[in-house]
Amino acid sequence: MADALLHPVVKGIVTAPPVEASDGEAFIIADNATEAFAGRTGQIALRQQEQWLFVTPAAGMRVFDSILGAERHYRDGWSTPVSLSTPGSGDTIDVEARAVIDQILNLMQGAGLLPSG
Incomplete structure (x- = not known):
């Protein structure tokens, strides 16, 4: 159980x-x-000694999802990474770059990772 949670x-x-x-497996x-x-x-359901053990996640908990290939984060439910758009080129680059920075x-x-507000 400790290994699965560390x-x-x-x-x-x-x-x-x-x-x-x-x-x-979990x-x-x-x-x-x-x-x-x-x-x-x-x-989180953990398989240990041929039985299921259950862990209730706490806010801020992170797990790596090997099927998704990315981390999941828990805060009032599990969330997954969101894809960010990349700035294009041309006259609107500054506006697009600012939008991406806002998304980040x-x-x-x-x-x-950062305080709100």
């Missing part, structure tokens, strides 16, 4: 316990989950 890696978001899950539980995952939306700042604030 270096958390999940294998995506699932609605039911994977049939072929191995010890050490998953984020989706809305409307069934079977052993019912009523555990947003929690908003994402950093949303991820808790």
Whole structure:
């Protein structure tokens, strides 16, 4: 359990316990989950000693999703990275660059890396 929480890696978001899950694997539980995952939306399910252990995430928790290939961040629910547009060229470059900088700042604030406001 400690290893899973110190270096958390999940294998995506699932609605039911994977049939072929191995010890050490972890998953984020989706809305409307069934079977052993019912009523555990947003929690992390860890497979240990052929049983499921559940962790309730705290604000600021990050996990690497190996299926997504990116980090997920928890704050009132799990979020995923957002693609940013890149500035083009020509007369509007300054306006486009400012828009991208605003997007970066908003994402950093949303991820808790910068204070809001």
